[in-house]
Amino acid sequence: MSDAHEPALRLQGIVKTFPGVRALDGVDFEVMPGEVHALLGENGAGKSTLMKVLAGMYQPDAGEIIIAGRPVRMTTPIEAKAQGVVLIHQELSLVPEMSAAENIYLGELPCRSFGRVDWKILEERSNAILKRLKCNFRAEVTVAHLSIANQQMVEIARALTVDARVVVFDEPTASLTDAEKVVLFDIINDLKAQGVGIVYISHRMDEIFTLSDRITVLRDGAYRGTLTTSDTDEDEVTRLMIGRSLDLSRDEDAPQFGKTMLEVRNLTCPGLFEEISFSVRTGEVVGFYGLVGAGRTEIAEALFGLRIPSEGEVFVDGARVEIASPRDAIALGISLVPENRKEQGLVLQMNCRDNMTLPQVQGLTSGPFMSQRAELAIFDHYRDRLAIKTPSWRQPAGVLSGGNQQKIVIGKWLSMQPRVLIVDEPTRGIDVGSKSEIHQLLRELAAQGYAVIVISSEMPEVLRVSDRIVAMYHGRIMREFSIESVTEDSLVQAISGIKAEEPA
Ligand SMILES: Nc1ncnc2c1ncn2[C@@H]1O[C@H](COP(=O)(O)OP(=O)(O)OP(=O)(O)O)[C@@H](O)[C@H]1O
Numbered sequence: 001m002s003d004a005h006e007p008a009l010r011l012q013g014i015v016k017t018f019p020g021v022r023a024l025d026g027v028d029f030e031v032m033p034g035e036v037h038a039l040l041g042e043n044g045a046g047k048s049t050l051m052k053v054l055a056g057m058y059q060p061d062a063g064e065i066i067i068a069g070r071p072v073r074m075t076t077p078i079e080a081k082a083q084g085v086v087l088i089h090q091e092l093s094l095v096p097e098m099s100a101a102e103n104i105y106l107g108e109l110p111c112r113s114f115g116r117v118d119w120k121i122l123e124e125r126s127n128a129i130l131k132r133l134k135c136n137f138r139a140e141v142t143v144a145h146l147s148i149a150n151q152q153m154v155e156i157a158r159a160l161t162v163d164a165r166v167v168v169f170d171e172p173t174a175s176l177t178d179a180e181k182v183v184l185f186d187i188i189n190d191l192k193a194q195g196v197g198i199v200y201i202s203h204r205m206d207e208i209f210t211l212s213d214r215i216t217v218l219r220d221g222a223y224r225g226t227l228t229t230s231d232t233d234e235d236e237v238t239r240l241m242i243g244r245s246l247d248l249s250r251d252e253d254a255p256q257f258g259k260t261m262l263e264v265r266n267l268t269c270p271g272l273f274e275e276i277s278f279s280v281r282t283g284e285v286v287g288f289y290g291l292v293g294a295g296r297t298e299i300a301e302a303l304f305g306l307r308i309p310s311e312g313e314v315f316v317d318g319a320r321v322e323i324a325s326p327r328d329a330i331a332l333g334i335s336l337v338p339e340n341r342k343e344q345g346l347v348l349q350m351n352c353r354d355n356m357t358l359p360q361v362q363g364l365t366s367g368p369f370m371s372q373r374a375e376l377a378i379f380d381h382y383r384d385r386l387a388i389k390t391p392s393w394r395q396p397a398g399v400l401s402g403g404n405q406q407k408i409v410i411g412k413w414l415s416m417q418p419r420v421l422i423v424d425e426p427t428r429g430i431d432v433g434s435k436s437e438i439h440q441l442l443r444e445l446a447a448q449g450y451a452v453i454v455i456s457s458e459m460p461e462v463l464r465v466s467d468r469i470v471a472m473y474h475g476r477i478m479r480e481f482s483i484e485s486v487t488e489d490s491l492v493q494a495i496s497g498i499k500a501e502e503p504a
């Protein structure tokens with residue numbers, strides 16, 4: 001049974017339907033011991049659903065899970081874990097009020113006699129795992145106090161508590177810094193060397209091609225094929241995924257810039273960002289590029305009234321303004337599509353239409369209540385425009401795939417027709433096809449006269465959408481580039497804190 005050529009795990013003919021959706025339509029998938037097998041597909045293709053079947057969270061309508069040549073039934077995640085199958089979730093599933101240690105061993109806290117939790121052992125073991133992950137926080141800390149990236153590390157730590165046969169990473173890098181990614185990739189390579197089978201889900205082709213041995217593609221719940229990574233390329237994979245090649249050209253008329261819509265002078269929030277000055281014209285996209293933690297999100301939050309800067313001035317359409325709350329910002333026509341959409345953007349139990357048209361919007365803007373029909377028209381418009389995949393507007397937002405949830409939030413802010421639109425990591429977790437549509441959309445919005453700020457940690461993204469690029473390092477603007485003059489090297493230098501050479 002311990003044949004090296006035997007898959008660590010095999011899924012055969014998996015079918016899973018939800019009301020109105022055939023999420024999986026007879027999918028085959030296998031992972032070999034010591035293999036990194038990437039799972040790719042558009043938002044809503046069924047990747048997370050397949051992995052939830054694998055991890056005992058969903059029961060398939062048909063099909064088999066085969067481990068070491070034998071069909072097994074996984075009816076709960078605990079049972080799956082006992083079989084050595086661990087899933088690291090796309091959506092964080094931690095209990096914020098509990099410590100990191102308690103979360104790591106959730107459901108399996110080490111106990112002393114009389115069932116009392118052995119806190120000493122719990123904390124020792126948890127700290128050992130966090131150390132292995134090179135985390136700079138202790139296991140005793142309450143999860144709510146951790147950054148999103150560190151919460152993600154806790155989620156990963158959970159997988160390392162068992163002798164795993166298969167570990168599934170569902171978009172693990174979405175909120176990690178580059179340094180944290182390096183650690184994660186080391187961990188993955190460690191597990192691989194130990195003969196653990198890895199399933200790796202990501203929309204980032206660079207990661208897929210660096211890490212994986214094979215790639216399986218799903219499309220609309222159907223199995224499209226399995227490729228050997230070294231024998232294929234991005235174009236072939238993309239075509240399998242979305243049925244066409246991507247057009248990455250920026251074919252548009254030369255952009256027309258109008259008046260300065262937003263100007264920021266000397267904005268300072270001690271410890272977060274200092275002496276920030278820049279401006280955005282109508283018709284223009286300004287990209288803020290830098291490493292995670294460079295202070296870009298904090299600037300956006302200040303412009304949206306979520307942080308009060310200690311110094312500096314903001315002008316909108318030429319007039320000096322005070323932005324003390326999101327209500328002020330929205331009244332001035334400033335919208336922010338936040339980075340952490342799940343917490344700040346969506347009510348998961350509420351249906352898709354209402355998520356797009358209701359809560360913040362009516363709470364914050366005055367004006368008549370929208371009719372149901374008007375709301376539906378808005379929803380339909382942005383569903384088509386952003387290619388949001390859902391069988392009906394009635395679906396609770398929480399059951400949409402991760403990427404489609406993000407599109408709902410983007411649609412919500414667009415539907416408010418802002419003058420200044422700030423988007424923070426607009427395509428995080430979004431598939432390559434929709435990503436290029438969102439880039440196109442941002443360009444079009446600028447062309448229609450919006451002033452657009454795009455915060456991104458992905459170089460191809462800032463290069464594709466921006467007219468100007470502001471490079472940040474440690475809370476300061478290092479350099480500003482026009483799209484005509486920017487080079488990849490100079491961008492990398494700027495965000496690493498290397499000063500530009502003065503022209504002779
Ligand atoms: N619990 C559920 N109830 C109803 N529909 C669901 C449920 N879970 C998933 N779906 C639907 O099944 C389909 C597949 O979703 P899934 O989350 O597996 O996509 P995905 O490939 O992981 O996408 P993404 O890249 O955006 O994370 C989607 O249409 C989604 O709306």
Ligand SMILES: [Mg+2]
Pocket residue numbers: 047048049090170401402403
């Ligand atoms: Mg998913």
